[in-house]
Amino acid sequence: MKRYFIIIILPAALWFAQGCSSGEAKKASSEAPVKETAMEVCHPTLMDASQDVGLPGELKPYYITQLYPKVKGFVKKLFVDRGSHVQAGQTLIVIEAPELEAELQQAIANVADFKARQAADDATNKRLLLAAKTKGAVATVDLETSAAKLDADKAAVQSAEAIVKAKEQLNSYLTVKAPFSGIISQRNISVGDLVGPDETSGKNAMLVLQQEDVLRLTVNIPEVYAKSLAKNAETNFTVSSLPGRIFKAKLSRNSFALEQQTRSLVTEFDVPNSNEVLLPGMYAQVMLPVVRNEKSLFVPTSAVVSSTQKVFVIADENGKAKWIPVNRGMQTDSLTEVFGNIQQQTVLVKNASEEIRDGASIRTQ
Numbered sequence: 001m002k003r004y005f006i007i008i009i010l011p012a013a014l015w016f017a018q019g020c021s022s023g024e025a026k027k028a029s030s031e032a033p034v035k036e037t038a039m040e041v042c043h044p045t046l047m048d049a050s051q052d053v054g055l056p057g058e059l060k061p062y063y064i065t066q067l068y069p070k071v072k073g074f075v076k077k078l079f080v081d082r083g084s085h086v087q088a089g090q091t092l093i094v095i096e097a098p099e100l101e102a103e104l105q106q107a108i109a110n111v112a113d114f115k116a117r118q119a120a121d122d123a124t125n126k127r128l129l130l131a132a133k134t135k136g137a138v139a140t141v142d143l144e145t146s147a148a149k150l151d152a153d154k155a156a157v158q159s160a161e162a163i164v165k166a167k168e169q170l171n172s173y174l175t176v177k178a179p180f181s182g183i184i185s186q187r188n189i190s191v192g193d194l195v196g197p198d199e200t201s202g203k204n205a206m207l208v209l210q211q212e213d214v215l216r217l218t219v220n221i222p223e224v225y226a227k228s229l230a231k232n233a234e235t236n237f238t239v240s241s242l243p244g245r246i247f248k249a250k251l252s253r254n255s256f257a258l259e260q261q262t263r264s265l266v267t268e269f270d271v272p273n274s275n276e277v278l279l280p281g282m283y284a285q286v287m288l289p290v291v292r293n294e295k296s297l298f299v300p301t302s303a304v305v306s307s308t309q310k311v312f313v314i315a316d317e318n319g320k321a322k323w324i325p326v327n328r329g330m331q332t333d334s335l336t337e338v339f340g341n342i343q344q345q346t347v348l349v350k351n352a353s354e355e356i357r358d359g360a361s362i363r364t365q
Contacts, residue, residue, distance in 0.1 A: 038365035041316060042350040044299050049228070049292035049330050049337050057219040057237060057284040059271065061212055063180055064280075066205030070173040072196030073097030075189055080207065082187045086178045092207060093176040095195065100174065104167040111160040118153035125150050182211040185280075215271040215278055217249045219286050220264040224329060228290035229254070235269060237284040247271065247278070290330070297342065298335040304328065305352045313338065314349040314356055316364050321349070323358040 076096035080086060125146040132138040186208035189195060195206060217237065221229060233251040249269035258265055271278065303313050304326065312323045324346075329337030342348070347364070349356060356362065 038363050039316075039356075040350040041347050041364045042300055042303060043348065044297040044338070044342055044344050044346060045335070046295050046344055047298055049296045049298075050290065051330050051332060052287045052289050053225060053330075055219055055221065055286045055288055057217050057269075057286040059239075059278055059280055059282045059284060060216045060218055061182070061210035061280045062214040062216055062270075063182065063211040064185075065179060065209050067092070067176055067207045067209065068205055069095060069176075069195040069197065071095065071097055071100060071170055072194075072198065073100070073174060075191050075193045075195060075206075078187075078189065078191050080184050080187070082184055084184045086182065086184065086209070088178055088181045090178045091175055092178055092184075093189075095174040095176070097174055100167070100171050104164070104171055107160065107164040107167045111157065111164055114153065114156040114160050118150070118157055121146070121150045121153050176206070178209060180209070180211055181213075182209045184208070185210045210280060212276060212280060213272075213274050215273050215280060216252075217269040217271050217284060217286070219267050219269065219288065220259070220262055221267055221288070223258055223263045223265070225288075225290045226258065226265040228292050228330075229265075229267070230289070230291060233289060235286055235288050237286040239278065239282045239284050241282065242277070247284075292330075296329065296337050296339070297344070298332075298337050299348060300350055301331065301334055301336045302351050303348050304336050304338065305354060307354055313340070313342065314352040315342070316347040316349065316362060319361055319363065321356050321358060321360045321362050 073095040074097075075093060077094040078092075079090075079094075080092050086092065128138050128143055128146050132143055184207055186205065188204045189206045217235075219235075229251070231251070235249055235251075236246050237249060238246055249271045252268050252270045254265055254267040256265075299313060305312055305314070310325050311328060312325050315322045315324050324340055324342055326338040326340030326342065329339060331337070349362070349364070
């Protein structure tokens with residue numbers, strides 16, 4: 001009997017010990033405090049918005065023109081080649097067109113002929129007027145006919161002279177001169193080529209002339225910075241082919257309208273280039289200073305969340321998270337300019353993320 005009693009009591013003791021242990025663990029667990037990390041908050045800062053924005057640019061000739069033939073003829077003389085420096089008014093090409101010279105000489109001869117007829121009719125008219133002083137010597141109709149013929153001669157002379165001027169103008173097109181000083185960047189003809197508006201060779205310009213002592217730096221400014229550009233803004237820029245060198249340029253003109261495709265403002269900066277260090281067609285990295293006319297709100301960059309749907313900040317409203325949509329503006333090393341339904345006194349979560357859901361309970365410090 002004694003051995004049987006020990007076998008029964010031992011399992012009961014084990015069960016009792018396990019129950020006490022489990023209960024004490026649950027009690028200890030329920031009494032342990034739950035630790036919740038408080039979120040750091042911040043306030044928007046009102047400050048002047050200014051920064052240097054890095055934008056790509058392109059250098060272009062100040063002036064560029066393609067010289068086409070206005071009349072048909074053969075290239076008689078060619079005074080320049082690719083890379084030639086020319087001055088305004090300098091003769092570049094002489095075209096030969098014998099038929100145009102012949103037409104001009106014919107027009108000049110016609111003027112002389114009409115002037116001779118006018119002189120003869122004028123003399124006749126003067127004799128008739130002198131004879132008409134004797135009553136009944138000349139019929140009135142003869143006087144009228146003579147005067148009308150003289151007027152017709154004058155009109156014929158004027159018409160012939162106008163034709164001469166037109167022919168002279170055509171002949172002047174046989175000599176092609178530089179419209180401005182610059183460099184010949186392309187030559188597409190040779191001596192002896194047939195050129196003209198209706199010729200195959202006329203599809204390409206005979207010469208391309210570029211002014212390169214002053215260049216245009218063209219920069220497309222994004223819409224967000226379009227109204228922040230000073231009227232007399234100056235900028236620094238670099239080009240990859242001349243590392244370490246910094247060039248300066250001054251704003252000269254802008255389009256005052258956004259391009260529909262790129263939503264950007266096209267601006268041009270004049271760049272002195274008398275030493276021809278820079279070349280048209282070079283790409284430039286431009287550091288453009290932009291300044292807002294009024295102060296605006298900045299928040300830490302970590303407070304701005306970009307999701308697939310929108311850009312927003314998270315405000316603390318009585319312990320509840322509230323997503324507030326905003327638009328980004330300028331950025332500094334640690335701050336971002338924002339536009340939206342927020343004020344300086346708005347309490348924002350400094351390190352915001354999508355994990356903090358809109359309307360969720362939050363605890364801030």
